[in-house]
Amino acid sequence: MTTRTWLITGVNSGFGRQLAEQLLARGDRVAGTVRREGSADDLRDAHGDRFRLAHLDVTDLPRIREVVDAAFADLGRIDVVVVNAGYGLFGAAEEVSDEQVLHQITTNLLGSIQTARAALPHLRAQGGGRLIPISSVAGIAAHAGASLYHASKWGVEGFFEALAQEVAPFGVEVTLVEPGGARTAFAGSSLRTGAPLAAYDGTPAAFVRGLREGAPVPIVGDPVKIAARVIDSAEQRPAPLRLVLGSDSYRAVTASLRARLAQVEPQEASAAGTDA
Structure with missing residues (x-):
């Protein structure tokens, strides 16, 4: 097992926390960021100089570069950068406010883009490394009531797929x-909703109201196993462009891709009919 140095945004909970705990337990070094100060002090107290902690709200876009630059300056080589910080905004497109829309896109999409852009000069200078953005099944398959969350994650997908080639x-x-659904705090601290409109009562977009009210939802993903697979993927050469985790994610991703092909393939002749 190779000992590595990792930079992970959002280590206070969820996948970021699981990754940090497992990496530190096996002897790796971790530079972690948190939005809420004090939320990962226990990791710093337990692991000393193998855990570097910084405060970062990824909506403060100029601050991202400062934090990333400082991490590379302090630690030297960073092998893996995990772009993890984010949350879910749910509700019909009409139900969320302009401020919520802006905050969702800034956090999940612009924050991810700027984290990667800040890391790239360092990764190039050291001759390589790995970027691991934590996207979601929601970056490939869409569901009513999550249009803004999908917008942020589909943007992540497009940006990083092109970036991989660059x-x-x-x-x-x-x-x-x-990842698909996982038994983390996502449905609590990482889930936000718009103001319900009566027009959407009983429609597919209203599914999230049950989540907020604590309705039981089958969740198959084990965050410990998911984090372990992410860590293992850093050893794979060449890197897998996509890592699908969870049987629910696999079903949704494959169904979405098949449906898209079924919609597009019959249009081959009509598409060619617009050629010059």
Whole structure:
């Protein structure tokens, strides 16, 4: 097992926390960020100089580069950058406010883009490394009532798929992680909703109201196993561009891709009919 140094945004809970705990337990070094100060002090107290902690709200876009630059300056080589910080905004598109829309896109999409952009000069200079954005099944398959969350995650997918091609000549690889539902605090602290409109009562977009009210939802994903698979993926060469985790994710991803092909393939002749 190779000992590595990792930078992970959002280590206070969820996948970020699981990754940090497992990596530190096996002897790796971790630079972690948290939005809420004090939320990961126990990791710093337990692991000393193998855990570097910084405060970062990824909606403060200029601050991202400062934090990433400081981590590389302090630790030297960082092998893997996990772009994890984010949350879910749910509700019909009409139900969320303009401020909520902006905050969702800034956090999940712009924060991810700027984290990667801040890391790239360092990864190129050291001759390579791995970027691991934590996307979601929601980055490939869409569901009513999550349009803004999908917008942020589909943007992550497009950005990092193109970025993987741009940075391959420098030895920098990308793995998009596509987890399904997992038994984390996502449905609590990481889930936000719009103000319900009566017009959407009983429609597919209203499914999230049950989540907020604590309705039981079958969740198959084990965050410990998911984090372990993400860690293992850093050893794979070449890097998998996408890492689908959870049987629910696999079913939703494959169904979505098949449906898209079924919609597009019959249009081959009509598409060619617009050629010059």
